[in-house]
Structure formats: structure tokens, C-alpha cells
Amino acid sequence: MLSAIVTALQTSLTSSKAFLFANLLPALLFGAMNVATAALLWPEVGAWWVALDTSQKTLATTIGASITLGLAVLLSLLATSMLEVLEGKRPMLRGALRQWMTRYQTEKLERIDKQLDQFSKVRRDIQERTDEWIEKMRVARKTPWTFVSTGSTGRSEPDPLEPSREAIESVRELRVTGQPIGVDQLSTGVQAAVELLEQHAPDREGAQDEMLAAIDYARDMNQFERTRLYNARQFNYPKVPLGGSSAQPANVLAPTRLGNIGRTIQSYAISRYQLSIDVLWTRLQHVIQKSDKDAALLQDAKMQLDCCIGAWWLIVVYTIAWALVLVWQSVNVVPFVIVWVAGPFLALVSYRLACERYQVWADLVRSAVDLFRFDLLRELALPLPPGIEEERRLWNAVSQQTGYLEAMDASYKHKGP
Amino acid sequence: MTVRVAPIVLWIVVLGAGVGIIAFRSHRTSAATSPQSSTATSNDSCRLLRDVKNSRTSGFRVRRALGRNHRLLPDDFVRAKAESANAAKAKAAPAKAPPPSGYLRCSLAMNDELDSSDVIAEPVVTTTLDRPPYLISLRGQPALAELLDVGSRVDVWRGSKPIGLDLPILAIWCGESGIASCSAAVGAPDSVWRQLANSDTSTRRLIVRRLVP
Numbered sequence: 160m161l162s163a164i165v166t167a168l169q170t171s172l173t174s175s176k177a178f179l180f181a182n183l184l185p186a187l188l189f190g191a192m193n194v195a196t197a198a199l200l201w202p203e204v205g206a207w208w209v210a211l212d213t214s215q216k217t218l219a220t221t222i223g224a225s226i227t228l229g230l231a232v233l234l235s236l237l238a239t240s241m242l243e244v245l246e247g248k249r250p251m252l253r254g255a256l257r258q259w260m261t262r263y264q265t266e267k268l269e270r271i272d273k274q275l276d277q278f279s280k281v282r283r284d285i286q287e288r289t290d291e292w293i294e295k296m297r298v299a300r301k302t303p304w305t306f307v308s309t310g311s312t313g314r315s316e317p318d319p320l321e322p323s324r325e326a327i328e329s330v331r332e333l334r335v336t337g338q339p340i341g342v343d344q345l346s347t348g349v350q351a352a353v354e355l356l357e358q359h360a361p362d363r364e365g366a367q368d369e370m371l372a373a374i375d376y377a378r379d380m381n382q383f384e385r386t387r388l389y390n391a392r393q394f395n396y397p398k399v400p401l402g403g404s405s406a407q408p409a410n411v412l413a414p415t416r417l418g419n420i421g422r423t424i425q426s427y428a429i430s431r432y433q434l435s436i437d438v439l440w441t442r443l444q445h446v447i448q449k450s451d452k453d454a455a456l457l458q459d460a461k462m463q464l465d466c467c468i469g470a471w472w473l474i475v476v477y478t479i480a481w482a483l484v485l486v487w488q489s490v491n492v493v494p495f496v497i498v499w500v501a502g503p504f505l506a507l508v509s510y511r512l513a514c515e516r517y518q519v520w521a522d523l524v525r526s527a528v529d530l531f532r533f534d535l536l537r538e539l540a541l542p543l544p545p546g547i548e549e550e551r552r553l554w555n556a557v558s559q560q561t562g563y564l565e566a567m568d569a570s571y572k573h574k575g576p
Numbered sequence: 577m578t579v580r581v582a583p584i585v586l587w588i589v590v591l592g593a594g595v596g597i598i599a600f601r602s603h604r605t606s607a608a609t610s611p612q613s614s615t616a617t618s619n620d621s622c623r624l625l626r627d628v629k630n631s632r633t634s635g636f637r638v639r640r641a642l643g644r645n646h647r648l649l650p651d652d653f654v655r656a657k658a659e660s661a662n663a664a665k666a667k668a669a670p671a672k673a674p675p676p677s678g679y680l681r682c683s684l685a686m687n688d689e690l691d692s693s694d695v696i697a698e699p700v701v702t703t704t705l706d707r708p709p710y711l712i713s714l715r716g717q718p719a720l721a722e723l724l725d726v727g728s729r730v731d732v733w734r735g736s737k738p739i740g741l742d743l744p745i746l747a748i749w750c751g752e753s754g755i756a757s758c759s760a761a762v763g764a765p766d767s768v769w770r771q772l773a774n775s776d777t778s779t780r781r782l783i784v785r786r787l788v789p
Contacts, residue, residue, distance in 0.1 A: 202741035203767055210737045210771070263579035486594045490602040495594050503587055 177458060178235060181465035186231040189473040190223065196481060200494060234469045241468050245513070246418035260414035264396075268412065271392050278385040284342040285378050292349040292374060296367050299356035320360050323351035327366050330373045339384060340377040348373060394518050397422035417510075420517045427525045433555035434532060436524070438562035446534045447527050457527065460520040467513035471506055478502025542572040620644050622682035622694045634676050634690045643726045643788070645699040645747040646680045656689055679747070699747035699761070707763035709746050710772045712780065714758045720782055721758035724748055729786040730762065735778040740768035742785055 198204045211219060234241075243249050247257065330348035333340045352366040360366070396419050397410055410426060413419045428436040436443070448454045478498060485495040532554075533543055541557070544550040556567035636653035646652075653675045678695040701709050712732065714720050724730070724745050732740040743762040751757035760782065764772055772780075 203765060206738040206741050207767065210739060260579055482590070482594060486597050489598055492595045492598045492602070495598055496591070499587075499591050499594060 177462040177465070178231070181238070181462045182231040182234040182469060183228070185466060185469040185473050186227050186234060188470070189230065189477060190227045192477060194223075196494075196498075200485075200489070234472075238465050238468065241472050242417075242421075242464075245415060245468065245471070245510075246421050247414040248418065257414050261412055264412045264414060264416070264419060268392070268396050271388060271396075275385065275388050275392070278381055278388065281342060282378070282381045282385065285345070285374070285381065288342065288346070289374055289378075292345070292370070295349060295353050296356060296370065299353040300363075300367065302357045302359075320355060320358055323354045324362070324366075326351035327355075327369055331369050334373050334376045337380075339380050340373055345370075345374060345377055393427075394423060394522065395420055397426035416514055417517055420514060420521055424521050424524050424528075428528045432528070432532060433551040433558070434528060435554075435558035435562055436528065438558050439535065442538070442561075443527065443531060443535055446531045446538055449534070450531075453527065453530075457520070457523050460516065460523050464513060464516040464520050467509050467516050471509040471513060474502060474506045474509060478506065537574075540571040540573050541569055620682050622680070622684050622688065622691065625682045626691055626693060632692045634692050634695075635673065636675055636690045637687050638684045638690060639686070641686050642680055642684045644680055644683050645701065645726045647699070647721075647725075647748045647750060648675070648677055648680065648695065649722065650675045653690065699749055701746045701761050707744070707765055708769055709761040710764045710769055711749070711759045711761050712772070712782065714748075714760055714782070715756060716779065717782060718755045718758065720760065720784070721748055721750060721755050723784065723787065724760060724782075725788045727788045728784065730760070731783040731785055732762070732768075732772065733781050733783060734771075739771045739780075740764055743768065 194204075198208075208216070208219075240249065247260070326347050330340060330344055333344065348370050352363075352370045355363045355366045395416065397412065411422075413422055425436050428434040447457060481498045482495060482502070485498060489495060536543055536553075539557070541553065544553050553569070556565075556569065559565040560567040633656065635656050637656050638652055639654060640652070642648075642652060676690065676692070676695050678697050679699045680694055681696040681700065682694055684690065684694065726745055726747055728745040729742050730745060731738055732743060740762070743764055746761040746763050749759050749761060
């Protein structure tokens, strides 16, 4: 009877791929890890299992499967809450702890902003001085050759151009090893090339080419790093420095990394289109589902995120529970050390994976906002705006009207029969 | 303290506390329940427990460290030499007396002299709450009576199924009729104890997991 119920439940629940992957898989792994740990610590568990006859084993397996399935259902029900706790939305993170963690996030963001400012300054400096450097090398190249006697005594004299060559070599080393080159280093390198050119050194051509390549490289590298940092900022933090009317609750930092990634979605939609994704997400989902491929992509990304979040919670429960049991019962420190080292490590890995998956999911939602917002307007029987400013005003009005019951003035544009 | 450092500090504190608690309990448990003490300075050492005034040497030394409740066998002894510290008392013992039989009431280190007061007729098993003793007859495996000793560990099987794994031997008890009447007292957790006490008549066998060196 029990197995019939379990089979019916399994059939109805396991038909969903998302349930299988995001909830049942972590629950199964959790159950297996607990059984394995218990069997390793207490030989009686293995003896108990071996001592069971076939019918008892069937019953025990059925009970185990039911518990696992129940846990998977529980994970499925708590998925949103579990994510929200890690995002810092739930009141579990409050008071001094919340302030402390938010300060950390703010300081991280400020560090990125400072780095971005530095990269911008370097870019400006390189742009401003590039023409000057090229001109200096051009003029030096035209310097007439004059013989200067060094008054050689027959002994080997140090080459006076050697420091210049070393300066150019150090710039080259930075370039070929993919490191950023600063304005001062470029300036020193150009000066060294000028000296080689003025002295008509045999390697003057190579020196000039190297410095021209280094200037291009420094500009490209600066742009690459700026873009990377800007993307990291945009994908990880809600505040987008666009200026204008960006005073939005979505710009407030969350106390956790996961929370800030989540807030980038609302921040993006507001800063680009004045579209409140918090208010209109369900409606947008309805539109996205008309495109099977996009809906499947979104669902897969969310499923992977839920799997990582579920795994994180189960690893934390496993670690704390077994650490307490071992401290309470064990006379051997090794199992406790293994649990206390491996547990937090796995939790850290699953949290990082969750952050990566959340970034992917958030990016997909941002893309969906870009691609499906006009479809949503059509579904809402609203006229398509002619320009970006009109669109921003329209979305702002729709968001206010839908979410906060503020009246909007608009004429419907119904589809033809 | 930054958010990066605080969890690491917390993690180290919990790790240290956990290891400390477990190590403390381990030390206490081994001191309280260790059946095989190999040093003469342990808590149940015969040297500490003897009544010096009334001690009477048996004229034998032990070949190896022997734990409390060890069943004395002739191979455990060599005759003590006359120049030993207790030579005067040794003279009191009969020159060709057979080695004593019985059980040790305390532990002896290798080469310790056996005193008559160290020997008792029956083993005294100290019970612990988590592992009460259960007596298993060795009638079907008499060789184990000489192989096993206090501190050995065994698996108990009934038919083709294991009932208890890695159980400690608390004492090997033998009756008047020699080796065929021996039983092993094993320390068994509650769940195993109940299975051992089950009236199933299938053949029960012991499999040696670890012997005392």
C-alpha cells in the first residue's frame, strides 16, 4: 500500500525535469551522505542492514525513498524562501550583522569604482599623450648622425645606451606577459626609444616599433580591463552609474553577494526602461513562455540555481548536525575534522556555483526584458512607443499603475479580429 | 574584522573546540575503560594496587604486558631469577611450583613480577552504560579461548548475518572443565545486545577482527 502511494507520488512529481534536478537530486545526495556517514561511524548500522531479510529491506528502502521524496518536496516548497534568506531579504539577517555585511559589500563596490576611475584616468592620459610620444620619436628619428668620440682606452667600456635598451625591454616584458602598462612606464620607454633613435643605435627601428606596439597594447589592455570591471560591476551590483533619474530602491545594496546579483535585474530594467521587473515579472514570464526555446533556457538556468541553493542548505544542515553528533558522541577526532573541513568547503563551493548560476539567470532575465518588452506591451493592449524617452515614460506609468494603483492616461490598441 | 576573516575565525574556533572536547572525552574514556594497560604506571597497574606489607611474590615474571582480567596461561610466565629485587621473598615460594592460574585483577608491564595478590579466581568485568557485557560461549570455537584476550575485537555472526561488528572482548571466562567451557564477555551496544539475547538458535560464530599484540 505504502509503495503504491510512493509510486503514485513519484510518477506525478518526477515528471518534472526541474523537480528531478533541482530538488530530488540534492535530497538523494543528502540522504546518501547521511547513510554513508552513519555506516562509517557506527558499524552496527551496516550489521543492522545485513541482518534484515528481503521484505524488511524492501520496507526500509521504501521508507528511505519516501523520506527522500518528502525532503525533495520540502526543498521545492522552500526554494524561494531559501534563496531569499541567502539574498538577505528575509529577517534572518538583521541588526548589526546585516549592517556589517552591507558595509563589506559597499566597500567592495567602492573598490571596484575606484579601480574604474583609475582605469579611466590612465586611458585619458594615454590618449592625451599618444600624439606627443609619436611626435617625439618622429623628431628623434630625423636627428642628423654625428660621431662622438668616447675616448676609448682599449678596455671594454659600458654601453651608455644599455639603460635605454633595458627600459624598452621591461616595457616589452609587460606587453608579452599580458600585464597592464602604466603611463609612467610608457613615458620612460618612449624616452629610451628617443635616445636610441637620436644616437642612431643599430636597434633603433626595433625600439620604435616596440614602443608603438606598447602604446597600442596599453590602450587595448586598459579598455579590456575597464570593460571587464564594468561588466563585473554591472552583473554583481545593482547600482549602475548612468546618472539621470536613477534614484530607485533597487540601487540600495543587499548584504550578500547573491542578493546584489538578484537586484541587478530590477536595477537594469529600471535604469534602461523605467520598467519595474518586481511588478511586471509574472506578466513578462507569460510572454516569454510563448517562445519555447527562451522559456526552456530560463527554466534550465533557474533549475541549476535552485539545485545549488538546495545543495548549500543541505550541506550546511549536514555539517552542523554531524559536527554536533560527533562532538557529542565520538571519541575519535578524525571524523569530526573531516566533516568540519569538507562541509564548509563544499558549502563555499556550492555558494560560489549558486552565484555563478544566478548571474547567468539574471543575465537571461535582463535579455528577456530587452527582447520581450514590446510583446508585453502588445499583450497589455498598449501602443508601442515611438522612441526611448516615450518608452521610459510609458513603462514608468504602467509599473506605477499596475503595482501601486497610480492612475495612468493611455489609450488601448486592441488587436484586430 | 572583515566579513572574509570573521567566518574563518569562527570556523577555527569551532574546529578547536570540537577537537578539544572529543580529545578530552577520548582521553577520559580510554583511562576509564581501557582493558589492556601495558605500562606499570597506568591507573590499574598492579604495582600501584598492591598492599606492599602483605605482598608475596609468586616467583614468576610475565613475558609480556598483560591487562586486567587476562586469563593466566603457563606461557605467560618465566621463573624469576634469584638476584631480583624480591629475591628474599622469592625464596619463600616453592622452587618448582606450577605457574598460577586464574585472572589478573590488575595490569602488569613486561617483566613485572607476579604477586600472589595480583591473581583472582574470576574476572571482574567493569560495565559501562553504553556497552553492557554479553557472554558468548566459545564451545564451538575453543581455539579462540587461547587466541583472544582482553582488548581483542571481534565480529559476531549468526548464520550468514553479522549481528555485531568490532565488539571489544572484556574477558575470556573459562569454567572448571577446561578450554571447552570457555566463554567470551563482549561489550555490546544496546541494539547488538538485544540481537544477541534473541532466542534464535542459529549457530553463532565469532570472527576475529583484531588481536592484542
